[in-house]
Amino acid sequence: MNHKKVKGLLLIALMAVSGLAGCLGTDDDEDDETASTMDAADGGYTYASNVDNHRSLMKDLCDIKTAASAYDWTTAKDIYTNGKNAQKSDDSFRTLAGFAAAEGKNHNYDTYYNQTGSIGAHIMAALDGTGDFEGTSDTVRYQGVAKLTANMGMVGYTIHELNAAIAKADAGNVDDDSGAPHNWDEGWAFFHGPDEDNSCGPVATLNKRGADFGTETDGVSNTFIAIEDAMVAGLTALQAEDSAGYTSAANTVVKNVITAYSQAVLKYTSKMDNADSGEKYQAEAYAFWKVMEAYSAPHMHDGCYNMAVGHKVMMMGEIDASACDAFIWTNGSMDSNGANDTCYNTVNHMVSTDATDKAGCDGYTSNYYQDNYAATLMNNVLDLTDATQLGTSYDVTAWLQPVWDHYGITSDDIGTYA
Template sequence: MKSMLMTLLMCCAALAGCLDSDDDETTEDTSVTDNGYTYVSDVENHRALMQDLCDIKDAASSSGGYDFATAKSIYADGKNAQKDSGDYRTLGGFASATGKNHDYDSYYGADGSIGAHIMAAMDGTGDFEGTSDTVRYQGIAKLTVNMGMVGYTIHELNAAIAKAEAGNWGTDDAQHAWDEGWAFFHGPEANYGCSPAKVMEKRAADFGTADADGNAATFIATRNAMNDGLTALQNEDMQGVTDARDEVLKNLVIVYSQAVLKYTSKMDSNDTAEKYQAEGYAF
């Protein structure tokens, strides 16, 4: 529910001012493609963050022994996305930061609101105080992807627009930020199962909105919009890139509306009600 409600406000975030992309890496054209989107800048470090999501989920799961301490360490300190400086890009660093261009903090009235929600699940505090390991796992697994990485994606798309508005349209500026958006939304094919993009595939299967090849209508529309937005940036077409950003946000609203409907409809289960409640909460 939180992700669905928040996404409705995201278009307003672009008005917040000229915010930088969360990046300090050297960029170059490496021609890497992830599922129909070809990057025009070097986002290898950003793509590597999706492996952290997989490792967090594995550690926090029942098969991982509900090892919340390891999950928290990966979230806060990083594991796979090492920068040239030797430091690690971390989801925790983004989620707890202030001034990001996603508008969650305005909605919740608190800085670092994404991080606060995730850390409550990690530590068993706040809304997760006194809950079972199953509930905490669902909070960690769902919030890191669907609040953390979605927030990161939205920030980068809005950062790309802010850079373009400042006249910085190039592959080391606006186009690089746009590339980062796809890296955080989809990431490498090997880690696709841990990405927000995978959620679109799952909900399409639930609601019958996939094509004959199993591609979600929301995903196809999102990928098309991302490609259209990149082309618009290359052509210095501000209206085109703004329209593309809005199309991405529209499809995020659709998929998380589907997710909330699915899990709220299952919360009366006698055996697994708390699991579905946690999933509905996270979405």
């Protein structure tokens, strides 16, 4: 799949100008002003509007997972494409495919992958055994179907709804049933779902990773606690037309999504050396990486390639090509009378340990700038069709560190995998 680097805001810029945002509508945005027949709350979040139909979609994920676990791709694909549990008032069904394959959604995935319906394309590849899943085993395809639908699909749906809510609120539409609070409710419905079904969605992933990395409180992951608190606060802020409040809440959600899925990628890339289950762990890492890639790769290391030092690439953080021209051979102690002994970059103030003489230092040039270098390394490791990537335990911390720096994620937030 094509990858396009996007450098910009934390949340994707909304497609409608603020003057039109009040009438923003989508094919997945069905207002229902009738009374809800389900519980008033899921988790610690109380809905402001009726989103029963949206909440019911989580049951589809449970059923897709059950079918895929038996390698019954036909049934799994039928539920994904045609729906089963989220029946609308016109007797049609809300489907995950209807969102995942749609054009113009308010998330970064399609822009990053340069592909309309990119979330759906990833899921369909796993269901059909094509694309990134061409020639892979049933074990790998199952992990792809189960993890991509529950995580990339539902997180993407959530981000879309939060952005739709922000657009409506910015335009002054804060009616509970048809305005920003309704979209915010939909975001929680897709992220959490009914309490009895949330083991089939993102919440289960967050809580498992909290347990893995020691970042939990009373058995609940710190990332989930932060997201739930932000969603509750964000709803209140929307109703009060507090722009700073609801924008901060949305950013907190994204930050903690990145934290949790970073933990997942760290865990499963480290387990790829397992002789019996390496391909399974690679597939899990792949699926979790796809949740965060569009929001992470733009902030990962770019590289400067140098043929003169043995064809090595120096990871440089987030840079432009011109930074690769900014290496100078100088005295590392800044002694004007001393001999030059250091290859120093005047843009990001890094020192190359590979270049040990002027000729090596001069080998850095913008002609060999490596855009998205660390993200490319990650995608190479997670190439499901390349068996040579298996058999190695990877520590991808260095590749992800600039992402954590961008979002203000600390080492305590990540924790330690036990």
